[in-house]
Amino acid sequence: MMSAPADLRNASTSAGKAMTGDYQNSPVAIPPMPDYNGRILAYTATAAIIVSGVLQGVFHHWLLWLVAGALTWPHIAHIVTRRTFLRQSARIRQKMLVVDCIIGGAFIGCIGLVAIPSVSVVVMLMFSCLIVGGIRQWLLGTVFLAAGTAAAVAITGPADTFQSPLLTSILAIVSTGLYICVTAFYSHQQARALMLAKTQIQNQREQSIALSHKLSKYLSPQVWQSIFTGERDVRLETQRKKLAVFFSDIKGFTELSEEMEPEALTELLNHYFNEMSEVALKYGGTIDKFVGDSIMIFFGDPTSRGQREDAFACVSMAIDMRKHMKIMRQKWRSQGIKTPLEIRMGISTGYTTVGNFGAENRMDYTIIGKEVNLASRLESLAEPGEILISYETFSLIKDRIMCRDKGEITVKGFGKPVPIYEVVDFRRDLGPNRSFLEHEHSGFAMYLDSDKITEKERESILTALEDAADRLRRGDDTSLPEATAGKAY
Incomplete structure (x- = not known):
């Protein structure tokens, strides 16, 4: 019933x-x-x-x-x-x-x-x-x-x-x-x-x-987020997009690997990658991969702020990495690593193929195309501490970042020679009103960014600088007080 x-x-x-x-x-x-x-x-x-x-x-x-x-x-x-x-x-x-x-x-x-x-x-x-x-x-x-x-x-x-x-x-x-x-x-x-x-x-x-969250460590946060929110399907598919592509490696790493034990070298490399990754994520870069001591990052996918802003964020990240490397180098010196480690970088902007490549049971989210090859070539041609960019990148960021003409190079896949430029710095940080100052010699290094210094820190920094100046005037060979990010070495 x-x-x-x-x-x-x-x-x-x-x-x-x-x-x-x-x-x-x-x-x-x-x-x-x-x-x-x-x-x-x-x-x-x-x-x-x-x-x-x-x-x-x-x-x-x-x-x-x-x-x-x-x-x-x-x-x-x-x-x-x-x-x-x-x-x-x-x-x-x-x-x-x-x-x-x-x-x-x-x-x-x-x-x-x-x-x-x-x-x-x-x-x-x-x-x-x-x-x-x-x-x-x-x-x-x-x-x-x-x-x-x-x-x-x-x-x-x-x-x-x-x-x-x-x-x-x-x-x-x-x-x-x-x-x-x-x-x-x-x-x-x-x-x-x-x-x-x-x-x-x-x-x-x-x-x-x-x-x-554990699996997300194997993917760039932007890619992981788009997958777990359902915005992107996990299948073999690609698309053409205009991206800013970044390559970097460490000059002198090969020599260092011959001097250090593998465990110490691994710790140093992981520390470097961790610091550089934090900088990349701060500017919204999608970390593609780590290869040896090289890093590949691109801007414009899966999220984009527009071609101009993506290129500017990429170059801004490179400038920040260059500054950050100076601080890291001093820390390594204090740990007994005397081999000077310099970062060199290359950036190219253009259309690439981006998406999932590989097999149905094993995919890799990455990019391919001649712009990737150009960025890699620029990185290999750069001098230590130098950032080389392509003309397309230069045209997008020249109003906010000062660059220097470096001539032309021939690259496989490009029918004509490619004009390249060296990144000098942000235009706002040039001249007498620039916010930062850096100076480095054997036994001395200083990196000053006045925009990041609080009033409380200013007095202690001035004291350290005055003490350093007094010692230099007396010709004292005593080690100078160590400092970073606005302090003297």
């Missing part, structure tokens, strides 16, 4: 399916009470009420025919909802419960509105409606229950008395109580299982987040 509550079970298994893609593989085994078993329990109780009422003379004898219907309907409903095309119908459980309400209303009308059996059937039906579909299902069930009851009463008429014998009343009450207790027990079990499922799903979600 009604379906047992299973919404909690469905919700939990749906959560499991969301995590695993399969209902059978849900993270928690939910104690089931399917609609089939619920109907068998409810309709068997109804059949017992009919038999008791007929035997005690309160119901008509022809109602015994309903016993067969009450015992067979749960099986018919199960076949209809699980074995036919109706199993794919939306909200099939709620629809079948409406049918149960109509059947229950017709039964109440056929027994002539006898009080306690009628109330028993109504309670079981309304209890099921509330659990399965909430208030909306309860209101809908009430309407169809009332309609079924009214139709049956109009045909058979009400009973002579609304009172039922004691045995029939007790049987109806016990049947109703048993149904409610059993369904409530399963609902409680399902609720506990659902909470456990939610806990496991939350744990799996946290593990997935932790794993995704």
Whole structure:
């Protein structure tokens, strides 16, 4: 006559399916009470009420025919909802419960509105409606229950008395109580299982987040973000875009690798890569790869601020790296590394092919094209501490960055000689009002960036500079006080 509550079970298994893609593989085994078993329990109780009422003379004898219907309907409903095309119908459980309400209303009308059996059937039906579909299902069930009851009463008429014998009343009450207790027990079990499922799903979600962050270390943050937000599919696809391409390597690294132990060399290289990566991410660069002591970075994908701004950000990053390298070099000297390490850089701007390259089971997000080759060539031609850029890059940043003409070079893939330029510095930092000052000799190095110095730091820096000046005037060979980023060495 009604379906047992299973919404909690469905919700939990749906959560499991969301995590695993399969209902059978849900993270928690939910104690089931399917609609089939619920109907068998409810309709068997109804059949017992009919038999008791007929035997005690309160119901008509022809109602015994309903016993067969009450015992067979749960099986018919199960076949209809699980074995036919109706199993794919939306909200099939709620629809079948409406049918149960109509059947229950017709039964109440056929027994002539006898009080306690009628109330028993109504309670079981309304209890099921509330659990399965909430208030909306309860209101809908009430309407169809009332309609079924009214139709049956109009045909058979009400009973002579609304009172039922004691045995029939007790049987109806016990049947109703048993149904409610059993369904409530399963609902409680399902609720506990659902909470456990939610806990496991939350744990799996946290593990997935932790794993995704670990995997993100192998991808540029911009690429990782676009993949995990769904903006980009992980498949073999490429596109043509105008990018600013950056290459750099360390001059003198080969000689240093012959002098240092592999462990110390690895630590130095990782420290260098970490510092340079922080600078690159500050300017929005997409780190493509590290090869030996070389770094490849590009601007303009997966996010772009426009060709001019991308080129400016790329050159600004290179200038910042050059300044940062001076600080790092002094730190390395203090650690006993005497080999002078200089960074050299090359930048080219133009159309490249960017996207996923490789195989379906192993991809690499990178760029190819002649502009990549040009940037690599510029890097190899640069002197230590020098930044060489192509003409296309120069045309985009010349109004804000001072550059020096370096002539032309011949590059494979280019039909004509390529004009190249050397980056001097930001125009705002040139002349008497420049914000930084740098000076370096054997035994002395100074890098001053007045824009980054606070008032509190200014006094201590002035003291260090005055002390250094006094020592130099006296010809004292004592080591000068060490400082970085605005302090004297």
